[in-house]
Amino acid sequence: MPDDTQKRLLLEMFENLPGVAFMLLFRATDDLRLAGWVGTVLATLVCVTYVRKKLRPQPILLGINVFMVTITPLIECLILLGYRDTATVLTGNIATLVLMSVFVTGVILTVFRPNGFLNYQTSGTKQKYAHSAVLLLVCALGIVWSRLAGDNYLVSLGVPLMVLFGMHQLLRAGTTDQQARSGVILAAASPQGSAPEASI
Numbered sequence: 460m461p462d463d464t465q466k467r468l469l470l471e472m473f474e475n476l477p478g479v480a481f482m483l484l485f486r487a488t489d490d491l492r493l494a495g496w497v498g499t500v501l502a503t504l505v506c507v508t509y510v511r512k513k514l515r516p517q518p519i520l521l522g523i524n525v526f527m528v529t530i531t532p533l534i535e536c537l538i539l540l541g542y543r544d545t546a547t548v549l550t551g552n553i554a555t556l557v558l559m560s561v562f563v564t565g566v567i568l569t570v571f572r573p574n575g576f577l578n579y580q581t582s583g584t585k586q587k588y589a590h591s592a593v594l595l596l597v598c599a600l601g602i603v604w605s606r607l608a609g610d611n612y613l614v615s616l617g618v619p620l621m622v623l624f625g626m627h628q629l630l631r632a633g634t635t636d637q638q639a640r641s642g643v644i645l646a647a648a649s650p651q652g653s654a655p656e657a658s659i
Contacts, residue, residue, distance in 0.1 A: 470514045477502035477527050478520070482612060491550065495531035502527035518568055518576050519594075519623055522561030530556065554605040554616035561623070562598045565591065579631045590630045597626050 481498035485491060502524040508514040509521070516524075530549070537546040549556065565576040568591075574580060575591035601619025608615035 470508065471517070473508070474505050474514060474517060474520050474524070477505060478523050481527065482617070485612065491553075492531075495527075495534070498527045499531045515578070517578050518565060519561055519620070519627065521568075522564030523557060523620075525564060526557050526560035554608075554612055555602055557616055558598060558602045558605055558619060562595060562602065565595050565598060569595070577627070577631070579634060581634055582637065586634070590634070593630065594623065594627060597623050 477498045480501055481494045484497055485494035488494065505514070505520075505524050506528055509516050530553070534546045534549055537543070537549070569575040569588065573587075575587045576594050577587065577590055581587045581590060598619075601623060604619050605615045608618070
């Protein structure tokens with residue numbers, strides 16, 4: 460049986476699966492409907508693991524998965540109700556809508572969650588808001604990029620998401636390094652010789 464670290468890695472891979480499956484299926488089949496429904500089913504399963512607290516959501520992936528749960532059923536309902544033009548507009552702006560979902564999710568998490576738009580602990584509220592603001596800015600720039608980059612999802616969606624994930628990792632690494640340095644300074648400043656002196 461896998462240990463806790465392996466289970467966590469498997470769950471993190473599972474959390475990534477809906478978006479990856481959507482991109483690969485759409486590239487392989489050029490069938491947006493099929494790719495959308497597969498993504499919806501997988502994203503729903505991921506959201507079930509969130510609700511059951513089996514998986515702590517990665518904030519960016521949370522925005523993507525919530526979007527994937529809703530968008531294909533919404534488009535299908537609009538078509539059935541006769542709003543085909545609205546459905547076509549949504550279909551033509553998938554990349555922008557994904558990034559908007561991530562942005563809105565980030566704003567909500569920043570306002571209401573202790574860690575904000577992050578999945579790591581910062582040194583304080585000020586740093587939490589600063590890091591969340593950087594990620595939201597990158598996401599907003601990604602939304603603009605998606606409007607200008609054309610219909611290739613690897614360019615219009617994949618590039619901004621890679622930059623967003625990369626920035627998240629960079630900020631997290633900086634925070635970890637800062638906390639490690641603080642721990643070393645505190646350890647060095649502690650009075651190591653106090654115990655022997657007390658015993659004399």
